[in-house]
Amino acid sequence: MKELIAQGAESVIYRIERWNQYFVLKWRQSKPYLFKDIDSHLRKTRTSRECKMLSVARTLGVRTPAVYAVDLDDFTILMDYIEGVQFKQLVSTLTENQLKGFCLEFGRSIALLHKGDVVHGDPTTSNLIIDSESRLWLIDFGLSEMNATIEMKGVDLHLIHRALETTHWDLQESMLEATIRGYSDSLGKDAMDILSRMEEIRERGRYH
Amino acid sequence: MLVLICLGLEGTAHSFGAGIVTDDGSVLSNEWDMLKPAQGGIHPREASRHHSDLGPSIINNALEKAGINYNDIDFIAFSRGPGLGPCLRTTATMARTLSLKLDVPLVDVNHCVAHIEIGCLESRFKDPVTVYVSGGNSQVIAYAGGRFRTFGETLDIAIGNMLDVLGRELGMGFPAGPIVEKLAKQGTNYHSLPYSVKGMDLSYSGMLTAAKKLFSEGIPIPDICFSVQETAFGMLAEIAERAIAHTKKQELLLTGGVARNNRLTEILEGVSKRHDVKFHRVSPSLAGDQGAMIAWNGILQFNAGHTIEISDSQVLPKWRTDEQDIIWRA
Ligand SMILES: Nc1ncnc2c1ncn2[C@@H]1O[C@H](COP(=O)(O)OP(=O)(O)OP(=O)(O)O)[C@@H](O)[C@H]1O
Ligand SMILES: [Fe+2]
Ligand SMILES: [Mg+2]
Numbered sequence: 180m181k182e183l184i185a186q187g188a189e190s191v192i193y194r195i196e197r198w199n200q201y202f203v204l205k206w207r208q209s210k211p212y213l214f215k216d217i218d219s220h221l222r223k224t225r226t227s228r229e230c231k232m233l234s235v236a237r238t239l240g241v242r243t244p245a246v247y248a249v250d251l252d253d254f255t256i257l258m259d260y261i262e263g264v265q266f267k268q269l270v271s272t273l274t275e276n277q278l279k280g281f282c283l284e285f286g287r288s289i290a291l292l293h294k295g296d297v298v299h300g301d302p303t304t305s306n307l308i309i310d311s312e313s314r315l316w317l318i319d320f321g322l323s324e325m326n327a328t329i330e331m332k333g334v335d336l337h338l339i340h341r342a343l344e345t346t347h348w349d350l351q352e353s354m355l356e357a358t359i360r361g362y363s364d365s366l367g368k369d370a371m372d373i374l375s376r377m378e379e380i381r382e383r384g385r386y387h
Numbered sequence: 388m389l390v391l392i393c394l395g396l397e398g399t400a401h402s403f404g405a406g407i408v409t410d411d412g413s414v415l416s417n418e419w420d421m422l423k424p425a426q427g428g429i430h431p432r433e434a435s436r437h438h439s440d441l442g443p444s445i446i447n448n449a450l451e452k453a454g455i456n457y458n459d460i461d462f463i464a465f466s467r468g469p470g471l472g473p474c475l476r477t478t479a480t481m482a483r484t485l486s487l488k489l490d491v492p493l494v495d496v497n498h499c500v501a502h503i504e505i506g507c508l509e510s511r512f513k514d515p516v517t518v519y520v521s522g523g524n525s526q527v528i529a530y531a532g533g534r535f536r537t538f539g540e541t542l543d544i545a546i547g548n549m550l551d552v553l554g555r556e557l558g559m560g561f562p563a564g565p566i567v568e569k570l571a572k573q574g575t576n577y578h579s580l581p582y583s584v585k586g587m588d589l590s591y592s593g594m595l596t597a598a599k600k601l602f603s604e605g606i607p608i609p610d611i612c613f614s615v616q617e618t619a620f621g622m623l624a625e626i627a628e629r630a631i632a633h634t635k636k637q638e639l640l641l642t643g644g645v646a647r648n649n650r651l652t653e654i655l656e657g658v659s660k661r662h663d664v665k666f667h668r669v670s671p672s673l674a675g676d677q678g679a680m681i682a683w684n685g686i687l688q689f690n691a692g693h694t695i696e697i698s699d700s701q702v703l704p705k706w707r708t709d710e711q712d713i714i715w716r717a
Contacts, residue, residue: 186662188628212657213624214617216577221621301586305633322584334542338586344709345529345536346633383542 189225189321194260201260203244205229206253207321222254225321230256232297232323239295241288242316261316266307270347270354278350279357281307284315286361289335293366293373298327298335303342333376336362340377391461393689394446394485395682398478399470399498400523401429403438405449406678407460410686412508415453417672417679418445423561429522435473442481449678460489462694464685467495468706470523475702483697492694494685498676499708500535502642502669503528504687505680510667512638516630518623518655521643521676522547522562525623526708527587527630533717534709538633539587539626546619547645549591553615556599557608567612568648574613578606582618587629589622620651624658631662642669644676691715 181204185192193204207222230249237243244259266281273281285307292299299306300322308316324331339358343351363370391410397403397419404419422437424430450457465482468475486493503517516538517528525546527539544552547564554563578601581593594615601611627639639659641652652668659666673679688694691714 186632188625188632210624210657210661212654212661213621214577216579217582217617217621220579221582301629303586303633322586334585334588338588341538341586341588345531345538348532348534348536380542 187319201262202247203258203260204255205258206255208254223251226251226254226256228323229319229321232320232325233258235295235297235325236292236317236320236323239297240291242314243320244316244318261308261310261318263308263310263316265305266309266315267304267346269309270304270350275353278354281309281315282354282357283361286358286363287365288315288317289339289358290362290365290370293327293332293335296325296327298324298331300324300335302335302339304346329372329376330380332373333380336373336377337380340381391686391689392455392459393462393464393494393682393685394449394460395464395496395678395680395685396442396446396478396482397466397498397501397676397678397681398438398442398474399466399468400474400676401434401437402676403442403445403478404676404678404681405442405446406680406682407449407453407455408679408682408686410690412683414673414679414683415455416449417677418449418452419675419677420445429471431471431473434471435477438474438477439481442477446481446485457485457489460485460491462486462492462494462685462689463489464494464496464681464688466498466501466681467700468498468703470498470704472702472704475704479700479702483700486697492689493697493700494688494693495695495700496681496684496688497706497708497711498681499524499526499528500711500713501680501684503535503640504684505673506640506642506667506669508683509669509673510638510640512640512665512667514636515638515640515667516627516634516636517640517642518627519643520546520623520641520645520651522551524643525589525591527626528708529630529634529636530713530716531634533712535711535713536709537707538630539589542585542588542590543592544595546591546623547643549595549619550615550645553595553598553611557602557611562644564645564648567616568650570609571612571616571650573609574607574611576607576610576613577617578610578614580614580618582622584622584625587626587633589626591619594618616648616650620648620654623651624654627655628658628662631658631664636664638665638667640667640669642674644674646674647671687715
C-alpha cells in the first residue's frame with residue numbers, strides 16, 4: 180500500500196506499509212524544466228547526502244528517522260515514518276510554555292549538529308515533527324553539510340530567524356528568544372561568534 | 388464618475404521613471420530613461436545627476452502621453468526606498484516640490500512592494516508567491532499576516548548584478564543580461580558551476596568566480612553563458628518551489644528586469660506546472676523599474692487612507708519589504 184502524504188519542493192513523500200509497519204518513501208522526481216545534468220546531479224547528491232546526514236545527525240544525538248534503504252537509480256530513500264504533526268502546524272495550538280519548550284529543544288538540536296560541525300541547511304518549522312510523546316524530530320537533510328564553518332552555522336541560524344519571521348510573525352520574538360536560548364545554553368561560549376555572524380548575514384543581501 | 392489620477396515617480400537606482408495611472412487601474416502613460424554607465428556598476432551620484440537632469444522632461448512627456456495637465460493630477464506617489472541614497476533624495480525632492488506646487492497630497496511607496504502590486508494588477512492574481520529579480524534584488528516574497536514577507540533572497544549579489552559583472556568580464560556592454568541570454572542559445576557544452584541554495588536563500592558569488600575562471604581557461608563564451616543561466620535560474624526555481632511548498636499559495640508571479648529572460652520564464656513555468664499553480668510573467672514595460680508601479684501602489688495606499696506629510700517623508704535607503712503594513716490588503 181502506497182499513500183501520497185506530501186508534495187515537497189524537492190520530492191514526493193509516500194507512506195507505505197510493509198511488515199506491519201509504516202515507512203516513508205521519499206522520491207526525488209526528475210524536473211524536466213531543469214537542464215538534465217543539473218537535474219540528475221541534484222537528485223543524486225541530495226539523495227545520498229540526506230541518507231548519510233540523517234545517520235550522522237543521529238550519532239550527534241539528534242532524533243532523525245532511521246534509513247532502511249537508498250536507491251541511487253531511482254533516487255529514493257526508505258526511512259522511518261514518524262507518527263506526528265509538523266511543528267509549523269502545531270504552533271498555534273500550543274500554550275506559551277509548551278511552545279517555549281519545543282523551541283528550546285529545537286535550539287538544542289541545532290546546537291548538537293553545530294557542535295559536530297554539521298549544518299541542517301533548511302531548518303524551517305516544516306522540517307520538524309512532534310510525535311505523540313511530544314518528542315521533536317528533525318527531518319529533510321538534503322541540504323545538510325559536514326565540516327561546517329562559522330559562516331555556514333551563521334547561515335543556519337539566519338534561516339531559522341527567517342523562517343520564524345515569515346511563518347510565525349505573531350510569535351516570532353518569543354520563539355526566536357527560546358530557540359536561541361536553547362542553542363546558546365547547549366553550545367556555550369562558541370555561540371557568540373555564530374550569533375553575531377547571523378546578524379551580519381541578515382544585513383548583507385540587502386540593497387545598498 | 389470621477390477618476391483619481393496619480394503621478395508616480397520612480398528613482399531608486401539607475402532608472403528614472405514617471406507614470407500616470409488612474410484608480411480604475413488604467414496606465415495612461417509610463418515614461419522612463421535608464422542611465423547606461425560607460426563602464427563599471429552604478430555610480431550613485433552620477434545616477435542622481437541623471438535623474439535631476441532628465442526628470443522634469445520625463446515627467447512632461449508622461450503628462451503629454453497621458454493627455455493631461457499638471458492640474459489634473461490628484462496626488463503624487465514616489466519611491467521612498469529601498470535604493471541608493473542620492474537617487475532616492477533627488478526623486479523625493481521632485482515629488483515634494485510638485486506636491487507643494489500643485490497643492491496635492493504625497494504618498495510614499497516601497498519599491499519592492501510596488502513591483503508586486505503592479506504584477507497583481509496585470510495578472511489579476513490575488514495572492515502570489517513573487518519572484519522579484521533585477522539588478523539590485525533577488526527575492527522570493529509572499530503576503531502573510533499583513534505584510535509582504537521575504538521568504539528567500541540572495542545572501543550576496545543579485546542575479547542582475549551577477550550577469551552584468553560577468554558580462555563586463557567577458558567584454559559585453561551594459562546591461563549584459565540580454566546579451567548573455569542571446570549567446571546562451573548558442574552554447575552547447577555545459578560546464579558545472581557551484582550551485583548554492585541555502586534553505587530559501589541562495590548565493591551567486593561562488594558561481595560568478597567560477598564562471599570567470601572558465602573564461603580565463605578559454606572556454607567559449609556561449610558555453611559560459613549557457614552554463615551560468617542554467618545554474619543561476621535552476622537555483623531560483625528551487626527557492627521558488629520551496630516557497631510554494633511552504634506557503635501553499637496558488638499563484639507564481641515573475642517580475643523585475645530579469646523577468647524579461649525567456650529561459651528563466653520557461654523554467655518557472657515548469658515549476659508552476661509541477662505544483663499545479665497559476666503562472667504569470669509581468670510584461671516588460673511593467674516588470675522593470677518604472678513610474679506606473681509607483682503610481683498604482685500610491686493609489687492603493689491613498690484609497691486605504693494613507694498619505695504622508697512632507698516633513699515626515701525622508702527617504703529610506705534600507706526600507707525592507709516586510710517593514711510596511713499592507714493596509715490595503717488587510
Ligand atoms: N520520516 C517522516 N515521517 C513522517 N512524515 C514525514 C517524514 N518525512 C517527511 N514527512 C512529511 O513530508 C513533508 C515533506 O518532507 P521533506 O521535507 O523531507 O521533503 P522535501 O521535498 O525535502 O521538502 P521541502 O519542501 O522542505 O524541500 C514533511 O514536512 C513532513 O510533513
Ligand atoms: Fe526594481
Ligand atoms: Mg521539507
